[in-house]
Amino acid sequence: MPLVDMPLDQLKTYGGSNPRPLDFNEYWEKALKEMRELDPQLELVESEFQVPYADCFHLYFTGAGGARIHAKYVRPKHVVKPHPAILQFHGYAHHSGDWADKLIYASLGFSIVAMDCRGQGGLSEDKGGVKGTTYKGHLIRGLDDHPDRLLFRDIYLDTAQLAGIVIALPEVDASRVGATGGSQGGGLALACGALEPRLNRIAASVPFLSDYKRVWEMDLARDAYEELRTFFRHHDPQHLREEELFTRLGYIDVQHLADRIRGEVMMGVGLLDTVCPPSTQFAAYNKIVSNKQLEIYPDYVHERLPGFEDQVIRFMLGM
Structure with a gap:
């Protein structure tokens, strides 16, 4: 088969390249403690968009650093007992999408909550205020500040906090809550399942946010x-701090969070993906210790994988 990365047999055993900080577990336990101490100030606002078989709300909560985070919440009507729920996460720099995208799950008796990542294309708030550059992108936001100031730390916490909010909703069956997304959304679904291990199922397609140093080694630091x-060209042109900087990025590398996942995982990967190279995705998948399955598309790049969304629905219906 065509290759842009390692042969498949090597991908299946690849362990990742990006350094893992020595205090990684302590870092995330401290972050989760901070999150649990927050008053989320949950607010539901009825949406202008409504359909006969579901209620549609704007959901707001207060996340890390006091930022107000927005999500679309669609709840099926006429479901008399606690029902399952899905968390949906979007691609990089995008937003939670149209209400219409959520209605398939509502028609199946699921609630669905789609979060806007702070500072990206939706309504969530980005408090900002970090030292160092904010140009160009969110991976490097806070990279020259304290590790607690990395923006994706807060975005990961937002996913976990929202999952806890959804699990606690009286209409939701706490034992049947899943998360899904593609690209950035796939990485966030994995991070969410790691930081909120009560999630029952996680479906991730072509996940972003894994094994950053491997991307660099493959000369694919584009797109x-x-x-x-x-960042390197402007702030470390001779790469004198390369090991330090990749180690700091290791705090927000989902491959290092993957072994915390307890829910069942289904992941889809295209072997010709040059945006999020297959090895970076396998680095996370290979560290998952819960039940898992991998759907491989040999001829596909960083794109929608045909049939995968249908598989996700069947996967979630099995909760």
Whole structure:
């Protein structure tokens, strides 16, 4: 088969390249403690968009650093007992999408909550205020500040906090809550399942946010990862701090969170993906210790994988 990366047999055993900080577990336990101490100030606002068989709300909560985070919440009507729920995460720099995208799950008796990542294309708030550059992209936001100031730390916490909010909703069956997304959304679904291990199922397609140093080694720091190259060119042109900087990025590398996942995982990967190279995705998948399955598309790049969304629905119906 055509190759842009390692042969498949090597991908299946690849362990990742990006350094893992020595205090990684302590870092995330401290972050989760901070999150649990927040008053989320949950607010539901009825949407102008409504359909006969579901209620549609704007959901707001207060996340890390006091930012107000927005999500679309669609709840099926006439479901008399607690029902399953899905968390949906979007691609990089995008937003939670149209209400219409959520209605398939509502028609199946699921609630669905789609979060806007802070500072990207939706309504969530980005408090900002970091030292160092904010140009160009979110991976490098806070990279020259304290590790607690990395923006994706807060975005990961937002996913976990939202999952806890959804699990606690009286209409939701807490044992049947899943998360899904593609690209950035796939990476966030994995991070969410790691930081909120009560999630029952996680479906991730072509996940972003994994094994940053491997992207650099493959000379693929462009497209979604272009900001890595821009950062080095402007702020470390001789790469004197390369090991330090990749180690700091290791705090927000989902491959290092993957072994915390307890829910069942289904992941889809295209072997010709040059945006999020297959090895970076396998680095996360290979560290998952819960039940898992991998759907491989040998001829596909960083794109919608045919049939995968249908498989996700069947996967979630099995909760």
